Amino acid sequence: MATLEELASLVKGKVVGEKDLEITGVSGLDTAQPGELSLIAAAKVIPVARTSKAAAFIFPSNLREFKFKGIEVDNPRLAFAEILWHFHPKKTYPEGIHPSAVVGADFKQGVGCHIAPLVSIGGCVKFGERVVIHPGVVIQDEVEIGDDTEIKPNVVICSGTKIGKRVIIQPGTVIGGDGFGFERNNQGKHFKVPQVGGVVIEDDVELGSNVTIDRATTGQTVIGAGTKIDNLVQIGHNVEIGKDNIMVAMTGIAGSTKVGDRVTLAGQAGINGHITIGDDTVVFARGMVISSLPANSVVSGQPARPHGEDMRIQAATGKLPELLRTIRQLEKRVAELEGKLN
Amino acid sequence: MATLEELASLVKGKVVGEKDLEITGVSGLDTAQPGELSLIAAAKVIPVARTSKAAAFIFPSNLREFKFKGIEVDNPRLAFAEILWHFHPKKTYPEGIHPSAVVGADFKQGVGCHIAPLVSIGGCVKFGERVVIHPGVVIQDEVEIGDDTEIKPNVVICSGTKIGKRVIIQPGTVIGGDGFGFERNNQGKHFKVPQVGGVVIEDDVELGSNVTIDRATTGQTVIGAGTKIDNLVQIGHNVEIGKDNIMVAMTGIAGSTKVGDRVTLAGQAGINGHITIGDDTVVFARGMVISSLPANSVVSGQPARPHGEDMRIQAATGKLPELLRTIRQLEKRVAELEGKLN
């Protein structure tokens, strides 16, 4: 429970209506119950908001004229997220190692760590403070994990991985599996290149469910601080990803590629190996990037092209069957003209 | 063992040949051994059937003239499946909780449940009857699972998930991982939107291996009754999927999209977020659906277009290099004509 005024002060917003209104929770427009706060992120949801049971709304200043009650803010989505945290604070877990967990030699941990049932931890593993390891997680030898990092169930962290602070790893993800490296030998067989490098996951990274991040052949595969990676994403060996990137589900990055900062890769994108993606680049969904991109690129398509160009190509492609007919007619008309003139 | 007559009666078919023929098993045309029953689903496999060792065949009425022995039915594939069940009945598991499993407080279960070794079950979990949990499964707090549901090894079911009756979940699948929701804050960092909603899996759903289904931000992600989802499929947060859909491997559905009933999404399809897919729609393999589709749509391509149109575009695209040459020639011919006339 919190009053509108308390919540407004939390998000540095302005109360519109009754300051002392008691808010009991936060929910979407469709699902909000009486007493709850909901979100009007943009004008297009106003009709839905009019039928919502919510007691009040977070809305942007430019929708002030619609006279909703609640909290006026600059960034309503961000404010909604902050208020959600207020009603659903991060879950805490009791300190201790469950007796069913198996922990190897030379394990070092800071205060407040929680190791759940049926966790396997190898040798020479080092945890910071308040690390939370959920059931079924396997951590191999010589792994380091920073303060306040949370590893969800059945994640696998292979040997030598270094994970920063406040990292969240969703269930089923594999960090540090072998990179895909083979050389054809004289008998035409694929000879395995040992994958002896590691993986570094910097602070404040989040990885989705069933993601795969391969260890480097030599050196390190790196996921930069603040980068957020969605489910079923594949990161090849020796890839180096910068800070504060967004990589949407089912995207793949082939080996040795370098990605800058604040890059967005939308869903099912594919990035070739051994190339460089400049800062602040956006690749649209299903974009297939074959060669390096400078900073601030905005690309789409298969192969990826500058987005404006790709849109023009898509529009023209839609007219192709008609174009084909036009050309056939033009050929006839030109032949007739030629007949008349020759 | 069963006679041809017994099997025919099981599938409401008509015996062709010896009623008392003893059938020892069921197999494909290539692999069938003497004494076994095999399947002729369509005319094109008749040459293979002629060389098969099978003692008898299930075949459709319209292939009666080919005089195979066995069972004549309307839907031979369905009959084959029913007879396979007869020879390979659903495996049963002994009631009980293996001593290596770790079960939280307030666990409630109906009769006949089987909890395998090394399973972790959180607090306040509730099972119906005859629920089967395979080894390595992690079930978090406040999960409900209905009668006769089977959860295969190393599946993760996050807190608050509700699963119906007769559901089958293949290994490695993650249900209820956090949705991918972030808002950029004033420092340009991605601020995590708490994902506090849940997932509802209705009755008779089957989920493949290593699937990911995210929990809702608020409210529920829903997989409707009878829907079948193949391996490595991604379902984003707040997606609502209707009944009796088929979603083939590696398909992804972005957040908040609503899918109707009896929809087919073929392999590697991609569906944008915040759109609606009408009932009975078919999306071909690799189709990329960007905007909402009415009921009974049949689409393909990237971006997805009505399938007939997409086929015409594909055909025209194949002729593009030739077209380019034709246009260059037309330009010359027109220029010559212009030269003569001006």
Added chain:
Amino acid sequence: MATLEELASLVKGKVVGEKDLEITGVSGLDTAQPGELSLIAAAKVIPVARTSKAAAFIFPSNLREFKFKGIEVDNPRLAFAEILWHFHPKKTYPEGIHPSAVVGADFKQGVGCHIAPLVSIGGCVKFGERVVIHPGVVIQDEVEIGDDTEIKPNVVICSGTKIGKRVIIQPGTVIGGDGFGFERNNQGKHFKVPQVGGVVIEDDVELGSNVTIDRATTGQTVIGAGTKIDNLVQIGHNVEIGKDNIMVAMTGIAGSTKVGDRVTLAGQAGINGHITIGDDTVVFARGMVISSLPANSVVSGQPARPHGEDMRIQAATGKLPELLRTIRQLEKRVAELEGKLN
């Protein structure tokens, strides 16, 4: 530690420079430390090599003129891999079954097997010699695993799977999940076709992380000897894959397709079901193969076409917007000519 001469003899190369130079390790050009050996695979990395701290290099004969010190060989990448193995030999694990592992009845194993903590093994399982099973692995009933095979953490191997010798399976992979087979019954519901076949993984196969390989409906899904499969690849039921193939991350092969030997499927490729891919075929990244391909095919695109043709189509597609303008102008010019002549 090893001298240049010892390493050269290992890879049948020729020492260039000091025979007795002590090499302390192997690393990439960027990360090599003084005393280490690095790799010059091709002329384009020579500028980087000039600034590397490495003490010596493996290089191909055709770069002899650049006068690097180290080892001259025919295939520098292969030699680099062989020397990496020298410095990072395959890890060995102590014989024995960890007390937290749960092993079913009738378990047979050869000498030297290692079964890690929290492993679950079903009934009637049979291991060869020196099999290594990492933590969290689930092996169901009647599985056979050959000598020197290594199964990484949290892999699931379903009942009846047969795995050869020297196989490596990266973490999180699922072998033998049910194939995706349903028949619509008279009520329009999807009736499950029992998946009662198995999976055969032949010798020297490597499977990446979070791969899914479905069991056959009846008969076997087969991965041929020496085939290497990358992360997040999907292999449908009854697929038969030949020998020494390379299948890059996120590729999917639909049910019942047959793939020959020495085939390369690049990343995010998709192969239709019930078709045949001939030996030595190459499918480029994101290629979508709809129909059977003869041996030695080289294809790309969506749908896949012979690569040369696809390149010409891609080039022409890039010119489409310009083409459209040209055609509109041609129409006008032809109309003007017609006006003058009629």
